[in-house]
Amino acid sequence: MEFLTPGERVKKIRKMLKMKQRELQSENITRGFISMIESNRTTMSRETASIIAEKFNKRARELGIDLNIDGDYLLMTPAQEAEYYCIQKLDQINTLEDLNELKEIFKIADEYKLKRVTALAYIKIGDVMYKNQHFQEAFINYHKALDILLLNNIKEQLPYVYNMLGACKVALLESPEATMYFHKALEYAEEINDIEIKIKASYNNALCYRYIGKPTVSIDYIEKCLSVLDKEKDFEHYVYAKSIEANSYRDMKEYDKALEIFRGLVEEIKDNNNPLLGFLYTNIGEIYMEKNDFEKSMEYLNEAEKIRRKEDKNLLSHTIIEKANLYIKMGLYKEARSLLEEGIEISYRNKDIEYIVKGSYLLAEVYKKLGNKQAIIETYKRLANILQNMGSKKETLKTYIELALLYIENNDVSNAKYFLEKSREVIEQKTIKK
Incomplete structure (x- = not known):
């Protein structure tokens, strides 16, 4: 791929649009000056570049060509154009098959010493691997990006990379290690005022501290998350954040407080077919299970199952595995086995590692009871x-x-x-x- 000087770029676009040098003339821009620009014997000011860019855009519109360039584009050095090209290419990479396109990007980044582009390429690999649930590979590539960003003092992507490193650790069921990365994500998000990562990293830290048995710390992080989360714009995220708060109270055996939060969330949802109700009813059913109120637990889990079988089949496994757990507590092992087999199969299809593990351990417990x-x-x-x-x-x-x-x-x-x-x-x- 060839990247041009500003003069070479002006000449190439002019010829593409079949324009003469004199057609780029205007007040203070002579034909001779255009010639000097194109032969790299002089440079353009931002004002001159903007005037020339608009003349190019006008001619392109007349020819039915979608050009839409500006003065900044014309002023790009070869290295800047190479970076622009690579970033545009990276935006088009979304699948495992697309990753083959990265060979060219790495080559260009190496040739022009574009460290930020190299980091972005590793981030892209991480994103694709994470999306396809190859969490260890995603972690390795995010870490490669992190090393480059830190070494070259590039801070803009640091909050995102640290958050994704933590997310990989959570996906691999390694919550204690994840908290370190979420702490760093928050630190850099505060420094550059990245609101989105403030919300995500606070939420993720809350989740991790709940998993490792520190519910009061979890509640502190949820309060941080809710302080910057716009409930009206992202109601679903709000529901999940409040649910972590509720479950943290549940972990502290403050069941009434937990139920109060969950019921409040249910009341805020006006649509009886909203998939979020399946999530909330499952959690309420789990709380009643812990309270040994099996009748109430079954009532809510049945309602959650009904909603999820209709509206949220990907997360159906969560509800039926929890319902199987209830059957185990009730001594109904054959009924539990049937639900666990279905729930585990759904979890395998979705590569839902948390519920593959939970369901498998429960199934092993059932088989032990059945000898x-x-x-x-x-x-x-x-x-x-x-x-x-x-x-x-x-x-x-x-x-x-x-x-x-x-x-x-x-x-x-x-x-x-x-x-x-x-x-x-x-x-x-x-x-x-x-």
């Missing part, structure tokens, strides 16, 4: 395979150890040794230094 050891082993083997493919080291290690213990109970030394060796491989896998 089916082989089914437990098969459940863990399938779980281990997807966890390994997704790069979730901690959960993979935990599953291998469970399998080793099961084979030890069966006096199967060979298979026990095999899964202990697999455990060692996971422990010895290299990780990126933080």
Whole structure:
């Protein structure tokens, strides 16, 4: 790809539009001056470039050509044009197949020493990998971008990259490590006043601190999130944020406070078919389950299931796995098994790692109650395979150890040794230094 000096660019566009040099003349811009610009013997001021750009745009409109350039475009150096070109190309990359286009971008960025473009290319790989749920690969590429941004003191993308590094860790069920990245995302978001990342990183930190058993810290972060979140513009995000607050109170056994928040959210939703109701009813059902009010729990979980089977099938697995958990507590193991099998299959299709893990452990518990050891082993083997493919080291290690213990109970030394060796491989896998 050829990138031009300002003079070369003016000459190329003029010839493309079949214009003569004299047609670019105006007050204080002579034909001789145009000739000097095109031969790189003089430079243009911003005012001159804007006048020439408008003449080009006018001729393009007459010819039915969509040109729409400005003076800044005409004044670009070759390096600036190369950066502009690369960024336009990056915007067109959205799928795994599109990633092949990045070879050219990396080559151009290297030739013109465009560090920001190189970082943006790695960010794009991270985004595509994350979208396709290849979370470990996404993490690696976001980290490559981070190293370049920090080394070259490029701050604009830092809040986003730190937030996505944390999001990858959450997706890999590594919440304690994720908090470090969300803290840094907030730090840089405050510095450059990135409101969007302030909201996302505060929300994500709240979620993580709830997962690691620090509900009061979680509530603090949700308050930060809600202080900058526009409820009217992003009601769905508001509902999810308030739900973390409610569930943090639930974790502290303040069930009435949690239910009060959830019921308030339900009242704010006027449409009885809104998929958010499936989410809220599921959470309310879980709270009643913890209160051992199984009748109320079943009532809400049934209502959530009805809504999600109709309006929100991708998240149906969450509701029916929670309902299966209720059946387990009620001693209805066969009913639980049926729901878990369906819920896990949906989770596998969606690569929903959190509920694949939760559903699989519950299914193993059911098979244990039913006395089916082989089914437990098969459940863990399938779980281990997807966890390994997704790069979730901690959960993979935990599953291998469970399998080793099961084979030890069966006096199967060979298979026990095999899964202990697999455990060692996971422990010895290299990780990126933080």
